[in-house]
Amino acid sequence: MSEIRNNILNESYQLVKTDCGLQIGCYNMPGYNAVHAVFATNFGSVDRSFVMNGQRYDIPAGVAHFLEHKMFENEDGDAFDKYAKTGANANAFTSFDKTCYIFTATDKIDESLDILLSFVTTPYFTPQTVEKEQGIIGQEIKMYDDSANWRLLFGVLEGLFVKHTVRDDIAGTVESISHITDKMLYDCAKAFYSPSQMFLSVAGNIDMQTVLAACDRAGFKYEVLEVERLAEEEPDEINYTEKSINMPVSVPLIAVGFKEKMSNPVTIKEELCGEIIMDVLSGSTSKLFNKLYDKNIVNGTFEGEIFSGTDYYATIISGETAYPDVLIKEIEDAIDELKKDGIGEDDFLTSKNSMYGSMIVDFENVEEVATNIASAHFKGRTAYTALETLSAISLEDVNAQLSEMFRKDKRTVFTVMPLEEKDD
């Protein structure tokens, strides 16, 4: 067992690797009633090809998310029905790079842990249950199809990435999930859901002994499994420079994205420097935002963010605007000015102070703490890595990174325009 400590917070948590290969992080939070548990595998929507024990598997878009839905159903019933007996509030989510099964509970923690560890590691699929789920997930996909913000995000990602699977919707498409079979789900569960592939993170009113006892009761065995993820090499080029779609929205939505060249894997320093740059460029204190807001070119939806994972990194500035062309020009000018002048000391310190405060707050609620431990683990970091790295970042680091970013030929613009009015 290792103790991970942070002196700013004056707190620590424990990490354990059990005999079956399962790794556990436990963050005891005195004074809290609830426990939040995250049982996670780093199998997400970007994972579409892998080799297991010498055999190659290629899967359609949406399998990780589909699997997440189907894991809740076991031969002896539905996991939600089992959780209902403990009162736990349970759910799951799939992101680009991981799938997490979660619950929050204040009582019957042992029982809820037993349910979690059991159903996530006991796959049960039949052609009939797969077919039924295709209907439910089909509805979920259609719900997102009607979301202008969702379409905007995937529009800009499709523009930036040529081959990388991050450009595909997490849930896939109605067409892609129609190819999913029970066998395919069993193969993926075998590859990514064995205890040695997973991470269990808990936070709140709980200690490591309670978690270890639950793992003992689960009776996990160590399984020797060789799994290698395959990914097509992503070129530096982008897919398209601009694209527009029409939807029933009141004002246009626009996203300006840049494909950035960073290390592989992307480092925490690159992420933090990027966040400072985006804050200074387009955050609430930026000249750009304040000018555009008061000119009624943007509203509170305007934001700049970095979008990154292990092997992808993009910067995206987006928002609603009645004047897409003006906004694009203003963003271009602001980037040119920032790159020419560099970020100043005062802006840098303001942004760094703000990030420091936000990072402290990350340790305030049980859900966020448990989730952050799991996310950090899959990136080879601890929950404190970002906080520790931030203090070491200098203005020179940030300006050096800025000089390499926002390449004009690596830019895409995606717009969601209102439906054209029809003449009667």
Added chain:
Amino acid sequence: MKRQLIAPKAHITVLPNEKFKRNRISINLIVPNAREKATMYALMPGLMERAYEDYPDMQMLSRKLNRMYAAQLSVGTAVIGANRCMRFTVQGIKNEYCINNEDLLAELCDVLLGVIFRPCLEDGAFVKDWLEVEKFKLREDIEGEINDKRGYCVKNARRKFFGDGLNGVERMGYLDEIDGITAEMLYSCYREMLDMAVVEIFITANNPDSAVEKLTEAFSYNRSAQADILPVTAVECKDVEFFTESMDTTQGKVCLVYTTKRLLTEDERYHMLVASALYGGTASSRLFKNVREKQSLCYYCAAGFNGFTSSMSVDSGVEHHNTQRTIDAVQYELKNMIEGEITDEEISQTKLTIINSLKANYDGLHGLEAWYLNEAIRGTAFTPEMVMERVENVTADDIRNVLSLLNLNVVYTISK
């Protein structure tokens, strides 16, 4: 929890804060809803949270808050039953986490009081140019509600349900009134609200004494405090009305709104808490299990009861051709609960879920604040534990009886 009267119709409630990383202060001004002031109330938040005398433009105040370690200032407005609440909130990390030993709680307090009592003025009114900007944003917000199809369907269903009643006054105001509002009218409306409102202040902080003193002093002046909180009223039962809106969406939406045949008694409120959760409020509810899981009719189908308007809404996203089937299924499940069997297991499971969420009020920075604000508006002072005890005593008959008080007034659908 310690609640004290600091001035006529002004209370301050101090909530414990040993475990959170942040401190938080909120000041709530509560007045009866008024249709003719709704648009002005909707314009105030944007104007007031952008600046005040000490930091007289948006960029300066944002910079100040970021320097205060990402302190968050927000001004919001809510319609709670027949009342309007203007909420001023500030939160930031505790002093012990500040890098330069700042007294951040004192600074948070100063910012909040500055925003409320010393807004930026021009010729004795709000700043005209800023008002024009906020008018534009409000117009965009109102017109933009169509972007969220689920919320849009629910809002339109509730509009039909409440009609012109006080419970149905629009939180965001009315599009056709925006142009006519002047900076003078708006400032006068704000002064009146500050003067008349019932004031509920909450402070969730460690070492709160000096902040309590400052807040108490700020409200110890001669306010008229004429406003009273309006009690819960229910919409009258009617024959069900069906409304269909045509829209080019991939997925259709359905919303059903029910009223209660009379106001619920104190006990019945807790019966309804369990009943609505069992019907459609959890992942093991009848709607989730039967309409979503067994019949695969939709991705979501959820019910929620609003105690301040004594109404329940059920909403769902469906294939266009399944709209009527879903409406029938939602009604069938309710009828089946009233007339059919409700097992002890279902009830005990639902109670467990509710008790879990009641306990979770203690685990969020604003959990207890939201709880006690609702209690204050309702005129009660229950603790989460007291509600847990009442929830434990709810029976199957209680559930059937309280559900039988529901009457379907409105069905609103969006389809191709």
